[in-house]
Amino acid sequence: MNIKDKSGTTVVRREAAGEPVLTWRDRLVGKPLPTTEVSHQTIGKAIGLAVFASDALSSTAYATQEMLVILAVAGTAAFRFSIPISFGIVTLLAILTLSYEQTIYAYPSGGGAYIVSRDNLGEMPALIAAAALLMDYILTVSVSVSSGVAQITSAFPKIFPFRIEIAVFLVMLIMLLNLRGVKESGVAFSIPSYFFVVLMFTTVIVGFTRYFTGSLGVVVAPPELEMLHAAQPITFFLILRAFSNGTSAVTGVEAISNGVMAFNEPRSRNAGITLIWMASILGVLLLGITFLAFQIQAVPSEAETLISQLARTVYGGRGWLYLAEIVATTVILVLAANTAFAGFPRLSAIVAEDGYLPRQMTLRGNRLVYSYGITSLALIASFLIVIFQASVTNLIPLYAIGVFLSFTLSQAGMAHRWWKSGRLKPGEELKERGSVIKQDSRWRVKMFINGLGAITTAVVMLVFGITKFVDGAWIVILLTPVLVALFYIIHVHYKNVADRLTLENFAAAPRIRRHRVILALGGVHRGSLAALRYARTLSDDITAVHVAVDPEEAERIQKKWEQWGEGIRLVMLESPYRQFVEPLLLYIGEIEAQRQPDEVITIVVPQFIPGKKINNILHARTADTLRKSLLNTQDIVITEVPYQVG
């Protein structure tokens, strides 16, 4: 024990406390880490790509398939529309990339949609963005893990009936790893990420080679197309619905802009180049997979994923390369879920810091991670997996709308920022809501780019909301305002509490001059004498009170008290209805009514503590009931004097 004096205050520092006692929980998630170990490591472009790209790149595992699911309603002939739709999505991707390049340079310390909206649009848009992002992170976990499990069950159809259990198990595993604290050291992440990129490119290149040499052929024994009833006509609405499903490919593009501070200096430049790399790989893979899927006449199915069909057709069967492709796809999908486990807790900690979520979410757990956020995310995502049967097709209608809502708000915020920057004189700076806006001569171009991004994503969001409304988008549309309302309610509560606790203009209450003690007696025994002994240190004004449920018992207590009560007056409360607490509360109420302003009343309750907690069920815990009933009464203090037995 080390005691230091610092301006009159004693500071206690314990060297011995460096190795805290391990509980079973510590054994599961690892021993506690000291606060000083928060890491400030930065990474280069190659590793940055691996760390931040998994969310975006993994979308290629399901985006094409989900387009085809919609087109299949109009028969297999409609599948040819998947190619122009993919070009549309790649165009969208290009616009988004340009937009986010600017965010990366404007927010070198990380510009997520919540922060950008808060700085440039205000409280309400920021909260909408937060709600959208939190839902987005949850769905990223549900969709990615469900798709990952679908890859596994494609290779091993026998375990298809257990897909929900496997998916929930995977979420729990990722949760546990994150509670231990995954060091985003990058190296561990870059191996599976690059493994996936290399294998996916190999598949696409081999596929194209075989296509041009005419040896590609079609899927052998394709899975049955589940909804091949009377084909509906191909309408514009149907194409828009397919496009909406396909936009799930661009989810995750924003990840790099959130994590700019993780890059080596020059941060913005490195992050910006990485974003362009990521977008290029994503675009090429999406186009390649969609084109090849069409050529091999792949069919969307819950039983076998499109990636599985593609891989076994390109590689001519379920060989080692096929298996490697399945493993790589599964792993990148799990990594994508893992990134949400970094994003969700971090965002909820920021929102909680601003007072819109429970304060506990800002606490770092034993392992320096935001344990509450991690656990909440895992539970809600697992709940969704169970409800939606671990089916990507069922989950997709909920997914992209939140992402595009946050895109729109973030880009609109940036556009507004450039507009304000245009109002400034050269060299002038504007400080607003904690962020600094500098004059920028190219503000018109920049505002146009972000404005284009905002309008495009807003249109996509509307298209998505309308075309997928009945399929599940309504849930998100309904939940967003509910969440925002909840944020406000929490905020108002914290504000009220702060107002009631503040010491500004506070006149200290007068010193307490009278202390009245009521000793609640259940019986006369060593426990109650211990309580009496304590009560005597508080005041000389002590009244012992017994609730006489059983008249014979009451008489015994009275006699014993005459012998042991040290002359303290005893009041018997009759209880015709055999209640313990109510007569006591009535009596205390009467005493309370006579209380003076400088007087305080303490209720002393002997609290009998059995050696084993389980034994509590053998005793009526009157003290607990009394405590709960009286906590809400001003200037009445309850003191339990514990008496340990056994």
Add this chain to the structure above:
Amino acid sequence: MNIKDKSGTTVVRREAAGEPVLTWRDRLVGKPLPTTEVSHQTIGKAIGLAVFASDALSSTAYATQEMLVILAVAGTAAFRFSIPISFGIVTLLAILTLSYEQTIYAYPSGGGAYIVSRDNLGEMPALIAAAALLMDYILTVSVSVSSGVAQITSAFPKIFPFRIEIAVFLVMLIMLLNLRGVKESGVAFSIPSYFFVVLMFTTVIVGFTRYFTGSLGVVVAPPELEMLHAAQPITFFLILRAFSNGTSAVTGVEAISNGVMAFNEPRSRNAGITLIWMASILGVLLLGITFLAFQIQAVPSEAETLISQLARTVYGGRGWLYLAEIVATTVILVLAANTAFAGFPRLSAIVAEDGYLPRQMTLRGNRLVYSYGITSLALIASFLIVIFQASVTNLIPLYAIGVFLSFTLSQAGMAHRWWKSGRLKPGEELKERGSVIKQDSRWRVKMFINGLGAITTAVVMLVFGITKFVDGAWIVILLTPVLVALFYIIHVHYKNVADRLTLENFAAAPRIRRHRVILALGGVHRGSLAALRYARTLSDDITAVHVAVDPEEAERIQKKWEQWGEGIRLVMLESPYRQFVEPLLLYIGEIEAQRQPDEVITIVVPQFIPGKKINNILHARTADTLRKSLLNTQDIVITEVPYQVG
């Protein structure tokens, strides 16, 4: 408010408290009743029969059917053995009746198996009897309600799929009625009881008339016999198994001996005559039903009860008399379950009074009934109904073994009592374990009768245990010692506590001379100043302690404390692992190590109380955690000073 003085003690009696405030629970179970309303009404023979016979008489609704279920294994030809088996059961009934006649005269204040065993055999046999009886009450509820529902679904086959739900609903309904307090006024009970007796006799008499006139015929469209695979040979073991199932008919015979004190004077004589009446009715009905069931070739089935087949054959279809018979049978079965709701809580209250069950079971609830016992019984019986699918056939193997175990112990206790009575001189009395044994000249005959009862029931119990072992009797055989062990564990706990609390040879501890106060500070605000204000009334030796999880926050607190802390010393506890409670516990441990014998330590914790309870989830409830961790430490008292907000 009325204050009375009585030998120095103030007694507070409230007239206004006569009408307590009603809660939602009160609205459900009725308004609280004052203790003075405990009823002491007594009843005559006719009503006594109705009140106590429902358990025994209702057994006729399933006993014959459960014999046939076993015999069916050997094909329908084996059904003829049901008649000799029934005669065997009636013989058993006669022996039991004789035996219990003696108990009724020896225990005019009620001689249940627990009390008779406790008085005459000692602690261990009494506890075994208690375990057997408690399980018996539970199974009476499960079996009777299941059989009652089977009668209803026989008449209305469409609701067969909902039989479990209906059975659980009925149990909950009976529970609610008993929580309200069913007045065993008898009149309300006698109507359905006599309704059943009259209808059952009508059915049997009409059946015999039609049998002798040759117009009875057989069951039209009987239900399918479910287990008509390759018939097994008729073995002695099979007949014993059928006999075991049939013994369920005599369960409930002991009810009158428990309730002798409810009868008008001369109590024992009235109760004794009622027992003979009941046994006669039961014997006649059992023989009649079994004979007729054989004649009409009734078939045991889950889909239609034997009573339903008998009634529609005797009355030539599903007319009004058929429906009346079904309703009467269902109602008497529900009444039988209801008697268990009187017996179980009463027995558990007696056992708890003796210290072998949690003391709370002795408490009468708002409505003067033993609420804990009633609720426990309903929950366990419902659990069994769900587990055993509301099937009487599934439940029967668990049922009679406990009953016969309690019969054996009770009769053995009586036999032992007569033996001791034979050792006395004329006019001499023996006081033992609270009961008085008088010399009796006819002790040899009486010992023989009770001894015969004990041996017969012991043999039946063994037969039952062996023949039904694999079907479920093993559960009861296993649970009985487990329950007895539990009784002992509870008893030892209460004894230990009493030893630790007793004031015999107790030397009062020295008066406390030093009071050290530790004020746990989460922040400096009105709540903590209220706590400081309170702490000052306790002692001048106050130390404020803050756990510095966040160094910046700690610095702010330190500055604020300099302004508001009234010069009280502040100790900062560093917390490298961001824990709140552990550093405080370590610090308190160090203080505690220096504590003198005449010193007490109080930890004052400002407890912030939000206006609405739900808001507690928005705050880290450190005070609660601290309280739970410190309750087990001798001479450390925790005082929460509540500060109400909103």
